[in-house]
Amino acid sequence: MPRRGKQGGTRCRVGAFAARPHEWQIGLPMRHALFVSFMLVGCAPSTSPGRAPIVPPTAAGAPATPPVSFIEDDYPRALAEAKATGKPLFIDAWAPWCHTCLSMRSYVFTDEQVRPLASRFVWLAIDTEKPANVGFVAHYPMQFWPTLWVVDGRNEQPALKWLGSATAAELVSLLEDAAAGLMAGTGEGEAAAALLRGEHASAAGNRDGAIREYRTALEAAPPRWPRRARTDEALVSELWAAKDDIACATLAEAEMAKIPPGTSLANVGLLGLECARRAPAGTPAHEAAPRLARAVEQIALDPGVPILDDDRSGLFEEVVDDRVADGDPVGARSLAISWAAMLDARASAGRTPAARAVFDAHRMLAYVALGDPARALPMLAASERDFPDDYNPPARIARIDLELRRYDDALAAARRALGRGYGPRKVKLYGLLADIQKAKGDALGLVRALDEALAYARSLPEPERPASVVADLEKRRAAAAP
Numbered sequence: 001m002p003r004r005g006k007q008g009g010t011r012c013r014v015g016a017f018a019a020r021p022h023e024w025q026i027g028l029p030m031r032h033a034l035f036v037s038f039m040l041v042g043c044a045p046s047t048s049p050g051r052a053p054i055v056p057p058t059a060a061g062a063p064a065t066p067p068v069s070f071i072e073d074d075y076p077r078a079l080a081e082a083k084a085t086g087k088p089l090f091i092d093a094w095a096p097w098c099h100t101c102l103s104m105r106s107y108v109f110t111d112e113q114v115r116p117l118a119s120r121f122v123w124l125a126i127d128t129e130k131p132a133n134v135g136f137v138a139h140y141p142m143q144f145w146p147t148l149w150v151v152d153g154r155n156e157q158p159a160l161k162w163l164g165s166a167t168a169a170e171l172v173s174l175l176e177d178a179a180a181g182l183m184a185g186t187g188e189g190e191a192a193a194a195l196l197r198g199e200h201a202s203a204a205g206n207r208d209g210a211i212r213e214y215r216t217a218l219e220a221a222p223p224r225w226p227r228r229a230r231t232d233e234a235l236v237s238e239l240w241a242a243k244d245d246i247a248c249a250t251l252a253e254a255e256m257a258k259i260p261p262g263t264s265l266a267n268v269g270l271l272g273l274e275c276a277r278r279a280p281a282g283t284p285a286h287e288a289a290p291r292l293a294r295a296v297e298q299i300a301l302d303p304g305v306p307i308l309d310d311d312r313s314g315l316f317e318e319v320v321d322d323r324v325a326d327g328d329p330v331g332a333r334s335l336a337i338s339w340a341a342m343l344d345a346r347a348s349a350g351r352t353p354a355a356r357a358v359f360d361a362h363r364m365l366a367y368v369a370l371g372d373p374a375r376a377l378p379m380l381a382a383s384e385r386d387f388p389d390d391y392n393p394p395a396r397i398a399r400i401d402l403e404l405r406r407y408d409d410a411l412a413a414a415r416r417a418l419g420r421g422y423g424p425r426k427v428k429l430y431g432l433l434a435d436i437q438k439a440k441g442d443a444l445g446l447v448r449a450l451d452e453a454l455a456y457a458r459s460l461p462e463p464e465r466p467a468s469v470v471a472d473l474e475k476r477r478a479a480a481a482p
Contacts (some may be wrong), residue, residue, distance in 0.1 A: 005010060005406070013271030014025060016039050022469065041079065043336070050338075050378075051361060053222075058059060058239070062328070065110070066109075066110060067085065067111065067112055067113075067114045067115035067118055068109060068114055068115070068123050069118070069120075069123060070092070070109070070123045070124060070125040070208075070211045071122070071123065071124045071125070072124075072125050072127075073125070073126060073130060073132060073133060074124070075091075075124065075126065075133070075135070075136045078091075078122050078123075078124035079123045079151075079153055079156065079257075081153075082122040082151070082153025083153045083154065083468075085153075086153070086154075087101060087120065087121055087153065088121055088122070088150050088151065088152060088153065088159065088178060088179065089120050089121065089122045089124060089149075089150070089151040089152075089153050090121040090122065090123050090148070090150055090175065091124045091125075091126060091147070091148070091149040091151060092104065092105075092109070092123075092124070092125045092126070092146060092148055093126045093128050093136075093142060093145070093146060093147045093148070093149065094125065094126070094127060094128065094145060095127065095128050095129050095145050095146075095425070096127065096390065096391070096392065096425070097129075097425050098146060098147065098166050099309055099310055099358060099359075099361045099362065099394060100116075100146060100164065100308075100311070100359075101145055101146040101307070101311035102354070102357070103165065103308050103310035103311075103358045104146055104166075104308075105125075105348075105354075106352070106355045106358050106359070107168075107308060107309075107310075107355070108165070108166065108167065108168050108171055108308070111168035112160040112423060113168040113169060113170055113172055114171065114172060116172075117172060117175050117176070117179070120175075120179045121150075121175065121179070122153070125169075125287040128142055128423075128426060129422060129423030129425055129464075130422065131327045131422070131423060131461065131464070132228065134461040134463050134464055137463045137464065138463040139156075141161075141205070141463075143241070144163040144164060144385060146164065146165065147162065147163055147164075148160075148161075148162040148164075148166075148171075148174075149161055149162075149203070150175070150178040150218055151384075157298045158203035158204065159178060159199070159200065159203060159215055160174070160178050160199050160203055161202055161203035161377060162174060163237055163413050164263075164267065165308055165311055166263055167262070167263060167306055167307065167308060168304075168436055170262065170263055170264075174230070177227075182364035183411055187335060189220065189222075190216070190220040191215075191217045191218075191220040191221040191222065191225055191227070191296070192214040192217075194212070194213045194214070194217035194220060195213070195217040195227055195231050197209075197213040197232070197235075198210045198211075198212075198214040198231075198234060198235075199219060199234070200212055200362065200377045201326060202234065203239065205415050207238055207241065207242055210234070210237065210238050210318055211235065211238045212252065214231055214238065215235065216232045216237035218231055218232070218235070228255075228258060228259065229260060229262060229265065229268075230264055232251070232255045232264060232268050233234060233257070233263075233264040233268055235251065235266050236251055236252050236255075236267070236268050236271045236272060236275075237267070237271060239251065239275070240271045240275055243278070243283060243456075244275075245275040245276070245278045246272065246275075246279050246280075246283060246285040248275035248285075249272050249273075249275040249279055249285035249286075249288050249289075249292070250266050250284070250285050250288070251272070251277075252269065252272020252273075252276075252288075252292065252397050253288045253291065253292060255268060256269055256292075256295060258266055258270070261299075261304065261305040261306060261353075262305070262306055262307060263306075263307050263311060264310035265299065266296070266305070266307050266311060266315060267303070267314075268315075269292060269295050269296040269299060270296055270315065270318060272288070272292050273289060273292040273293055273296055273318070276288045276292055277289050279329070280426070285296055290326075290369070291465065295481070296318060296319055297315075297319040297322075297335070298317055299312075299315055299316035300312055300316045300319055300335075309342070309343075309346045309359070310358060310359065310362065311357065312342065313339065313343055313362040313366075314362070316335060316336075316338070316339035316342070316362075316366070316377070317339070317362065317365055317366075318330050318341060319335055320335045320369050323335060326462065332369065333369075333370065335374045336366055336370050337370065337371035338379075339362075339366045339369070340363070340366040340369075340370060341369060343359050343362055343363045343366055344363065346359055347359040347363060347379075353382075353383070353386035353387070353388075356383075357383045357386065357393075359386065360379060360383055360392070360393070360396065360397070361375075361392075363376060363379060364376040364379075364380070364396055364399075364400070366402070368403070368433040370372045373400050373404065374400065374404060376396070376400055380393045380394075380396050380397045381393075381397070382399070384397070384416075389420055390420065391417040391418075391420040391425070391426075391429065392417075393417040394413040394414070394417040394420070395413070395414065395417035395421075395429055396413040397408045397409075397410075397413040398411075398413035398417060398436065399432065400430055402414060402432075402435060402436050402439060405439070407436060407439060407440040407443065410436045411433070411436050411437075411440075412435055414429065414432050414433045415433070417429050418430065423460070423464055424460065424464050424465070424466045424469075426456060427453055427456060427457045427460075427466055427467065427469050427470070427473070428466075430450075430452055430453030430456060430473075431449075431453055431469070431472075432472065433449040433452075433453075434446055434449035434450050434453065434473075434476065437449050442479045444481075446480055446481075447477070447480050447482070448475055449482060450476055450477040451477065452479060454470065454473050454474065454475050454477060457470045457473065459470065
């Protein structure tokens, strides 16, 4: 599923979520400030511009031909190729801090199951943090990371907007529908037609229309309709985003029993759980929260549920947090032990540094949940050596050092991260520097960091300027010493 990612207001979901940065990944929001501060640091290394294929996680030194070849950060070129060939344009809109995005790049787009689709699309990857891509972000607004688009090259109209992750098999199914005209002529009648209309409405930003069509699709769906899971996930996502919490939680609980194991089941459970928590106290929707939490926990603990390892980790993140919030530290620790063990095993099995580093952010969170944040430092040091241009490893190191009250080490790591940072994420890196200066008791250093953060943020193009983050920095600056 799990779609969303959290990043200070934007998510990477277990598939895709978004509205805050990496809380969900499966994307739900975290309730504890320490966890939030860690997640804000982001995830993995980016690649260079040009047609640079994403390298599959094969054995070290073994040559591999990627299943698909992406054009990197060149929307005009990709669009021109789509127009010239008559192929639809597939776009992976991602960000380096989004571990779900990195999981997709290392484990899904490199999967051999995707190869049969290689010649049916023009493949484009857009790092939404890069200043050069501000025009793309303005044209295709982002709320969730990753967002996967299918665009008609003839008119630049989005035909599909998928929020979050998917397994390779799920992605193939999704794109086969898109390549076939999004189910035109499948013989599935009104359910398929309504799903198509809903996906078009969602891609166009028409949330009310999308909700209406997805409901129509479910009402018209035949028994055991193979696209029910996808429709449920899309509808619950739209209800979650609309903050229609009662409808969202009620639908999630009712539909989970009808959804086969997979990413959609995980996302419906997670989103429904967040909606249930937000629903007014005393309502049946709010009272569904404990039941939804236990259902999500069962998915996390069941290795037979076919979801990405990163998405499973996002489920663990949420249920550990849920146990803590419910005053069950013993249950939280037991889950955290399973969480850390799962992640360590998956990282050890990664055949490339990039495949291993996908799990850095969540391994760090799992170690924090176990009360052993220093356990993350060797892993993060290895990632910084492997990816010397990536800001994520030193930013995470800085957060760990801050937690351990090693302020000078934290400052040094934060400055290394700032030297490599760019785009909206760099504003958060300045915020990290300010956090360290405040904890150290350096009032002048705090003011300087906040001033630098605001100056940099205001220099960003409007579509890339994180308004909520800027507002928070302005409040902090007003409260700091002159």
